Amino acid sequence: MTGTSATPDSGPDEALLQRRDRAFGRGAKLFYDEPLHLVRGEGASLFGADGRRYVDMYNNVASVGHAHPRIVEAMARQQATLNTHSRYLSEPAIALAERLTALQRLTESAVFSCSGTEAIEIALRMARMATGARGIVCTDHTYHGNNLVVGALTNLPAGDTRHPDIRSIPFPETLRPVAPGLDEETLADAYVARLKAAIEDLKASGHGFAALILCPILANEGLPDIPATFMAKAAALVRAEGGLIIADEVQAGYGRTGTWWGYDEVGLTPDIVVTGKPMGAGLPLAATCAKRDVVEEFRAETRYFNTFAASQLQGAVGLAVLDVIEEEGLVEHARVLGAELKAALRQRLSHASGLIDVRGKGLFLTAEFVTPEGEPDAPRAFALVCALRREGFLTSVDGAFNNCVKIRPPLVLPREDALAFLDAFDRVCAHA
Ligand SMILES: Cc1ncc(COP(=O)(O)O)c(C=O)c1O
The missing domain is CATH 3.90.1150.10 (Aspartate Aminotransferase, domain 1)
Structure with a gap:
């Protein structure tokens, strides 16, 4: 039927x-x-x-696709062969990190985890370690995950200071603009001015500025049309203020938009790229990718271990997903x-x-x-x-x-x- x-x-x-x-x-x-x-x-x-x-x-x-035979076969074969944790030398997860970062623009190394939430938390920690600052700026109708730290970013109204080291800005859009009657260029400037004010507020409060985190296509905000120059101008400001850009590609990435990454659609070059959902076709698999020095500082300071992550199973399934996307x-x-x-x-x-x-x-x-x-x-x-x-x-x-x-x-x-x-x-x- x-x-x-x-x-x-x-x-x-x-x-x-x-x-x-x-x-x-x-x-x-x-x-x-x-x-x-x-x-x-x-x-x-x-x-x-x-x-x-x-x-x-x-x-x-x-x-x-549901129950893709290639994925089912890769999953079953690896599980029937070897599936243990990441503290042994083995090929599949290493190959997955190499292929994933080769598909991205600036990143070189990957930390694997088991959910978008975990991968976002790792990104926040990386940005804080790399900059020595704590302040995070996000958009006001966002969702990046559900734990105590990442959940604090959810639907945080602009100007809300309940989390001392987090500020949100109105998400950039042309349909219900933050100020009426502006041409697109001036509207982009108006949103960037909100970002500047949030960064200054974080610096004035003593937390400093570590990162701007956003989904490049603003998926949870309803895929708004973003004023064309906003992302490039926001990125320039973030870098001038000493912060990093975290692109949450959990929804936007993996070919969803007709390009590999949402950031390709909007003219953004992120420092840290977070991927999740489609990566494992149902096997819990997420990644936080960045330049090698950023990842190595994180590894040195945390000695990060995640029982089910970077396993042979995650590697084999993650590689099969990339194969299917490319071959089909x-x-x-x-x-x-x-x-x-x-x-x-x-x-x-x-x-x-x-x-x-x-x-x-x-x-x-x-x-x-x-x-x-x-x-x-x-x-x-x-x-x-x-x-x-x-x-x-x-x-x-x-x-x-x-x-x-x-x-x-x-x-x-x-x-x-x-x-x-x-x-x-x-x-x-x-x-x-
Ligand atoms: C943009 C975005 N980032 C992160 C997450 C969190 O991912 P997970 O549910 O795997 O923790 C989600 C989940 O819906 C999401 O939509």
Whole structure:
């Protein structure tokens, strides 16, 4: 049965839902108004316990496709051969670090870990050690991870000083600019002025300035159109002030935007690059890459060890993911199909009610909805996402106001599924 089948769902699995509430404790979030019970994945398809096929328009961990045979084989073979910790000489993780840094611009060495959160924390620690300062600047609607240190960066309002050594700045965008009526160049300057003020505040408070951290494409902020010169000007300022630039490529990287790295899209050269989610196709695998002296200072000061990281298994699977991306031409596919999908969605701007913007690059797009009064319409975005799920297409809401439909499929999304999605999008926009 295909995702566009009109067969109604059998409804949420009540017994499983109740067991989940007991087993996990109530409050563990689920997508959609009717929770989805998935039992299998293949390529860009997910299969429900109801027997339906759903087109996955959301998951980026399975960027190379669900249950890719090459990944399954690499995982099984390595686990059946050797999988132990990093304190022995062995080939796969070393080869992965070499290939990963060769794909990036400035970086030379890598520290592996098991989640984006861990890798971001390592990046913050590296920047603090390299600069001898503590102050971090982030954007105000960001998410970089969930532990005590990294979680402090989450949705921190600009000007908030509850974390003495962290400041946030309004994320740069053209749709709801920080100051009205400015041309793009002057608007970029206005955002850079906020960055300068945050750096000065950190310096005045005695914490100094260690780093600016951002997702180059501002994924969790809703993929805003960024004033064109902002990133280059911000980078120049950060370096002049003695800080480092940390690019969080956990969502933006690995070919997602139709180039290998989000920073390539926005004219940014970072000092530290953090990768995660798609790296291990489901095996927990993340990395913090930087110049060798920055990494070596971190290693010398921390003697960092992470039980499951830099293992032979992480290495073998990480290499298989890179092989698949390269051999199947997935970066190019994301660029070409993403451009077609975006152009088609933008054609809907004139007639899909409430749709005011379609943004993004490659296979990472967002469609923003507002009320007739022009206010962010989060309930509508949620209703559309739930209606799309009933049509057999899995998306989610995102953006600073939760009023965007987030479209971020595995990079292997077939063109015919993308075209079928457009038909479903039209149907739900007309009715939801
Ligand atoms: C941009 C970004 N950075 C970091 C993280 C944290 O990654 P993890 O959930 O693997 O800790 C996320 C997770 O959603 C993310 O979106």
